[in-house]
Amino acid sequence: xxxxxxxxxxxxxxxxxxxxxxxxxxxxxxxxxxxxxxxxxxxxxxxxxxxxxxxxxxxxxxxxxxxxxxxxxxxxxxxxxxxxxxxxxxxxxxxxxxxxxxxxxxxxxxxxxxxxxxxxxxxxxxxxxxxxxxxxxxxxxxxxxxxxxxxxxxxxxxxxxxxxxxxxxxxxxxxxxxxxxxxxxx
Numbered sequence: 001x002x003x004x005x006x007x008x009x010x011x012x013x014x015x016x017x018x019x020x021x022x023x024x025x026x027x028x029x030x031x032x033x034x035x036x037x038x039x040x041x042x043x044x045x046x047x048x049x050x051x052x053x054x055x056x057x058x059x060x061x062x063x064x065x066x067x068x069x070x071x072x073x074x075x076x077x078x079x080x081x082x083x084x085x086x087x088x089x090x091x092x093x094x095x096x097x098x099x100x101x102x103x104x105x106x107x108x109x110x111x112x113x114x115x116x117x118x119x120x121x122x123x124x125x126x127x128x129x130x131x132x133x134x135x136x137x138x139x140x141x142x143x144x145x146x147x148x149x150x151x152x153x154x155x156x157x158x159x160x161x162x163x164x165x166x167x168x169x170x171x172x173x174x175x176x177x178x179x180x181x182x183x184x185x186x
Contacts (some may be wrong), residue, residue, distance in 0.1 A: 044165040045078035045085045045106075048116070052169055061126045061172060064178025065185035073121035074169055076142050081108040081115060083144050087089050089122045089156065090139040091129065098154045106142060126173050135174040142167050 052074040061068055078085055085108075088101040106117045119140065129136050145164035148157045160166045176183040 001182050035089055043079045043145055045076045045117075045167060047140065047142060047169045048075045048077050048123075049169065051075035052171075053121070054171070057171055058098050060176045060180065060182040060184065061130075061173050062178055062180065062183025062185055063130065063175050064183070065127055068126040068128060068185040070124045070171075070173070070186070071121045072124055072138060072140065072171055074117060074119050074140060076106050076117045077115050078108075078117060078144065078146070079115045082114045085117060085142060087119045087143045088146065088157065090141065091124070092136055093139055093154070093158060094135075095155045095158070096172045098150075098152050099157065100149060100151055101141075101145075101157055103149060124171075124173065128176075129173075130175060135172055138171045138173065146181045 053072065054070065059070065074087075075087060076087075085106040087106050088102050089104075090099060090101050095097060102122065104120045106119050118144070121160070122140070124136075124138050126136075141158060143160045143164060143166045144167070145161040145163055147159050149157050157165070181184055
């Protein structure tokens with residue numbers, strides 16, 4: 001093999017390695033924008049998944065617990081620090097069963113340049129909900145324009161107005177026997 005052929009082969013190999021490395025490199029992505037009915041766009045609030053507490057999405061709860069209250073929470077990123085953001089909490093949401101969610105404002109911080117907002121924690125009482133069902137799903141839903149809460153339409157309580165979006169984060173609480181090492185009370 002000649003020196004020129006070796007250099008060409010080496011250059012090709014280096015290019016292939018560089019392409020493979022770049023393919024696995026996540027590039028910063030802009031936040032999604034939602035078209036408004038008036039023609040403008042808005043970046044909807046997003047739940048920062050890395051901030052969720054507890055970090056696990058499946059939590060095993062020991063049936064031997066006399067008390068098991070889990071403080072659930074997360075942060076929301078919203079580039080528009082002037083708009084109102086609302087958090088709604090649902091337990092075992094079903095579109096066919098009306099449920100009035102716990103609704104809370106998610107206030108912006110004191111620094112208008114900081115898009116991160118803390119959601120007020122939700123205390124999920126796993127013992128109170130231990131009604132023979134093997135698991136429960138708790139959902140945090142956030143939006144900057146929810147539909148109005150109604151006692152008769154579960155889908156409306158979980159939905160944003162036309163032209164807006166919701167962001168959802170879920171925790172699954174699964175009950176396990178008292179002796180199961182995976183189970184916990186906090």
